């Protein structure tokens with residue numbers, strides 16, 4: 001089964017954000033779920049939560065392994081972790097119909113190339129209910145300035161592996177989102193120089 005030590009570290013701080021921001025009884029689409037640890041952790045801790053994990057097609061099998069092994073255990077009252085869905089943000093037809101109360105994605109924007117990041121915002125806006133939230137967790141820079149030396153080093157490392165990857169600029173993301181009817185509503189600092197950026201879909 002895929003395992004991410006970072007997910008173990010960041011699940012609790014992200015959970016605190018979700019507790020504060022997610023509506024009760026909400027349906028959430030997660031993009032780029034990876035190991036599936038976040039969906040398992042959050043459906044155990046938050047009641048009345050319907051969590052839809054997704055991955056690119058090659059990642060669906062490993063993601064489903066965790067859902068099969070852990071998805072039904074200890075779910076909070078009324079919460080469900082749904083089977084993994086195949087979703088590559090670049091494939092417009094692959095996006096579900098929605099509507100979702102929220103789209104959540106962790107540590108994906110720096111892995112996706114810029115066209116995929118744009119497609120992520122476009123697709124998210126399309127599946128969100130009016131007033132729904134887009135929550136994006138990860139490292140971000142501001143106006144080209146990194147918020148920590150470790151993020152600058154991480155950015156350089158990513159770009160050395162693949163020039164299409166890299167830590168994204170919050171200003172660029174806000175611009176992208178604006179064109180899709182997504183209004184920025186929060187920028188929350190989390191441990192290890194990560195943040196959760198939150199947008200609300202305009203009614």
Ligand SMILES: C[S@@+](CC[C@H](N)C(=O)[O-])C[C@H]1O[C@@H](n2cnc3c(N)ncnc32)[C@H](O)[C@@H]1O
Pocket residue numbers: 004007031032033034035055056059087088089090105106107108111112116
């Ligand atoms: C660093 S992993 C993060 C996984 C998980 N969210 C976590 O926090 O551990 C980046 C994820 O982005 C996904 N990803 C990259 N490009 C994507 C795309 N075009 N569409 C959907 N997911 C994508 C990868 O498949 C991978 O699972």
